[in-house]
Amino acid sequence: MSTESRYGVRQVRARAVLTLATLNVFVLVAGVVALDIIESRPPATVPFPAAFTEDAPDMAAPEAAPIDPDRLADKLDDPMSGSGVDDGLSAYVADARTGATLYDRDAGEEAVPASTTKIVTAVSVLHSAGPDATMRTTVVNGHDDRIILVGAGDPTLTGSADPDAYPRLATLDDLAERTAETLRESGVDTVSLGYDDSRYVGSDTGPGWKSNYVHEGSTAPVHALMVDGGRVHPDRPYSEREDDPPRAAADAFADRLDDAGVDVSGQPEPVEADDGADTLASVESPPVSALVEKMMLESDNNLAEALAHQVAISEGEEPSFEGAAEATRGVLEELGVSGVHVEDGSGLSVNNRITARALVELLLVAADPDRPELHYTLSGLPTAHFTGTLNERYGSESDSSAGAGVVRGKTGTLSGVSTLAGTIYDANGRPAVFAFMANDPAAMGSTLDTFASAIAECGCS
Incomplete structure (x- = not known):
């Protein structure tokens, strides 16, 4: 599939800059990076965590000079050498x-x-x-008096939801009301219910998953077909999970x-619903x-x-872990990104392998202004000491507080594994993309945070 010349990882031109936001967006102005942060998603946000507002550095001018690699190395080499991570530590900054x-x-x-x-x-x-x-959950006619709830792969389907929340989720409340209205129009008030999870x-568990992942939540x-990602307690991200999510959804x-x-x-x-069965109601x-x-933002595994299964479906592969992995390989080949082997979409698999360079290349591809459809990869990145999985990190009493509000990153944690990849501004306001990966029993997220903060502190022009 060689569209590599078209889709390869470009050396991003001067106008190729990060379109960044998690409830914030770093916008383009006159073809260069504007360092203003504007509101793009509720709730209202500010450029830096409120706790750090008084200490927040002034935003630099758009013409901030490039970072000197030698000066950056001086900032990073010592904390890396003294991190206690003896082996399996890799890093890439661009x-x-x-x-x-x-x-x-x-x-x-x-x-x-x-x-x-x-x-x-x-x-x-x-x-x-x-x-x-989108993924459309439907109710279709079955045989006799049966109706069938058909899952389409939406794990965010929920019982009820605040209609003003972002994003607005599909609900069973809406689906039931729409189904009931259609049935009433046909004079039906009693049905039997089937459920179709055959998509x-x-x-139903990934290659390289540990047996305790489901038990621990x-x-x-x-x-x-599942509701609330199969959580028994939907308000708890790491809730106990249903043993049989499709049956729980049907109940x-x-x-x-x-x-x-x-x-x-x-x-x-x-x-299993018949092909072409009449649709009674649906939610998207x-x-x-x-x-x-x-x-x-939430690092939601389901x-x-x-x-990942949607990638398989879009690429014509079977909707399975194996099909998703094969489809993803094809997409990355189109994009010209190498150094990636994945067997699931969440990162729970210990069989996955990615290089630090590949993570940075993916973020640069996502930032390409010629690819606006990919920018949501960046707009979902958590903000240090403010949102998502970085909310509790980079606190004022930590060794990484300089990164609060300026580090945007995707975290990764397994036993003996800690990773962090995202975007950052140095002390002069020059934007950079980074990846830090530690595969070592001593690996901790707080250690990687100090590396990112070293970039934030660096006036390395």
């Missing part, structure tokens, strides 16, 4: 405007990436399925049908663009696997 290499420590060495795998998933699904794609094939078994839908005035006889049963997920932002 200029966000030009793509030029600024720092390289074993950047071509493959490492277990943990949740920085989600950068791969984000770029792949945005490129393949597109930012406007995905193969194993890191993920639910991966199914095309919840039956309860809502009853609330809507439709009597459901018997218990829901697993069935948020678009892929919003789902990518949600996945990146959402990541759903998006």
